Amino acid sequence: MLGKTKRTVTLLMLALGLAAVAVADADEALAQDSPADYRPLRRTRPRSRIRVSPAYPYRTFSTNYPVPYEYEYPGPGAVRQCNARLVPENRASGPVIVPRMHCWWER
Numbered sequence: 217m218l219g220k221t222k223r224t225v226t227l228l229m230l231a232l233g234l235a236a237v238a239v240a241d242a243d244e245a246l247a248q249d250s251p252a253d254y255r256p257l258r259r260t261r262p263r264s265r266i267r268v269s270p271a272y273p274y275r276t277f278s279t280n281y282p283v284p285y286e287y288e289y290p291g292p293g294a295v296r297q298c299n300a301r302l303v304p305e306n307r308a309s310g311p312v313i314v315p316r317m318h319c320w321w322e323r
Contacts, residue, residue: 290321297322 298319305314 290323294321294323296320 296319298317300315300317302313303316305312
């Protein structure tokens with residue numbers, strides 16, 4: 217009985233030793249590859265294209281500072297038209313005639 221147990225333990229130790237060697241060889245084989253040689257396969261797709269249109273198409277220079285208004289309206293070639301009139305306005309001191317002006321842009 218003692219010889220049978222000894223043989224079982226020896227075979228078990230031999231199997232575990234071979235498994236440890238196999239695992240060590242696999243780790244060593246993986247460690248042999250350097251990061252410079254390793255290139256994962258990945259699909260490349262074309263870069264997305266973004267069309268940029270300027271808000272000020274007639275401005276020929278660039279500025280780092282924001283303009284105080286959102287758009288440079290109306291652009292070149294436009295003419296400002298104004299309509300001025302006198303309008304009576306009721307105030308605490310009595311009726312007063314005040315000027316009113318309405319302006320717009322025309323091309």
